[in-house]
Amino acid sequence: MSEACIFDMDGVLIDSGVWHRAAWQALLVEVGLDPARPDFWRLTIGRPGEEAVPLLLGKTLPDGEARRLAR
Numbered sequence: 001m002s003e004a005c006i007f008d009m010d011g012v013l014i015d016s017g018v019w020h021r022a023a024w025q026a027l028l029v030e031v032g033l034d035p036a037r038p039d040f041w042r043l044t045i046g047r048p049g050e051e052a053v054p055l056l057l058g059k060t061l062p063d064g065e066a067r068r069l070a071r
Contacts, residue, residue: 020044024056027069033057 007013021041028035035056044052049070054061061069 017041024052027053028056031057031069 024041024044025035028040040056043055047055050067053066053069
């Protein structure tokens with residue numbers, strides 16, 4: 001018998017894309033950069049934050065910096 005069940009509702013049952021795009025845009029504003037590409041938010045779909053940040057910025061980052069910015 002199962003004791004628990006995990007649901008991945010983000011993007012499946014709930015369309016949270018608008019909030020994700022707003023969060024990434026806020027990060028870019030905070031660091032004073034423009035998106036590396038016009039469709040910047042598409043780079044983040046299905047990726048962990050620390051993987052998405054360097055793609056958004058269009059450059060590699062020192063260890064831990066992408067994680068810090070993603071948080």
